[in-house]
Amino acid sequence: QVQLVESGGGLxxxxxxxxxxCAASGRTFSSNAMAWFRQAPGKERExxxxxxxxGDYTFYRDSVKGRFTISRDNAKNxxxxxxxxxxxxxxxxxxxxxxxxPFADRRxxxxxxxxxxxxxxxxx
Numbered sequence: 846q847v848q849l850v851e852s853g854g855g856l857x858x859x860x861x862x863x864x865x866x867c868a869a870s871g872r873t874f875s876s877n878a879m880a881w882f883r884q885a886p887g888k889e890r891e892x893x894x895x896x897x898x899x900g901d902y903t904f905y906r907d908s909v910k911g912r913f914t915i916s917r918d919n920a921k922n923x924x925x926x927x928x929x930x931x932x933x934x935x936x937x938x939x940x941x942x943x944x945x946x947p948f949a950d951r952r953x954x955x956x957x958x959x960x961x962x963x964x965x966x967x968x969x
Contacts, residue, residue: 846958847871849941854963857931861967865926867941867960875899875919878949880956881926883937883965890940892951894926904951908934931967938962 853865865881880895894905894915903915914927924941942956949955 846945847874847877847943849943849958849960851939851941851960851963854939854965856966856968859932859967859969861931863928863931863965865928865939865941865963865965867924867926869922869924869943871922874922874943876947877958878944878947879915879917879924880942880944880949880951881915881924882940882942882953882956883935884940884962885934885937888937890953892953893939895949895951896924898947902948906951928965931965933967933969936965936967938964 848870850868881893882890883893884890896903896915900917912930917924940962941960943958945957
């Protein structure tokens with residue numbers, strides 16, 4: 846397992862942008878598929894974006910396609926999520942997760958390491 850720490854959340858107006866970062870510790874980061882999930886108040890946690898171990902494969906939930914971009918830097922042990930054209934429905938706590946293997950899909954059960962989350966609040 847890896848230890849994950851998210852940062853970059855905050856309050857932003859609708860239409861604005863944020864960049865979330867997740868710093869990982871542990872020598873096995875580069876062999877892990879990574880993902881971002883989010884949980885809005887009163888709702889279940891949901892998948893947002895995922896990336897394979899080498900960054901060649903990325904995938905997103907439909908509602909964020911074209912607005913969010915996931916990326917990783919294995920040399921720096923970081924994974925990022927660029928959030929553009931934010932709207933109120935994007936308000937949530939965002940979690941970084943590591944899969945423990947090179948490829949993973951959008952199911953939460955496929956991830957075995959989680960960060961503590963970072964709050965994103967979009968004001969309308």
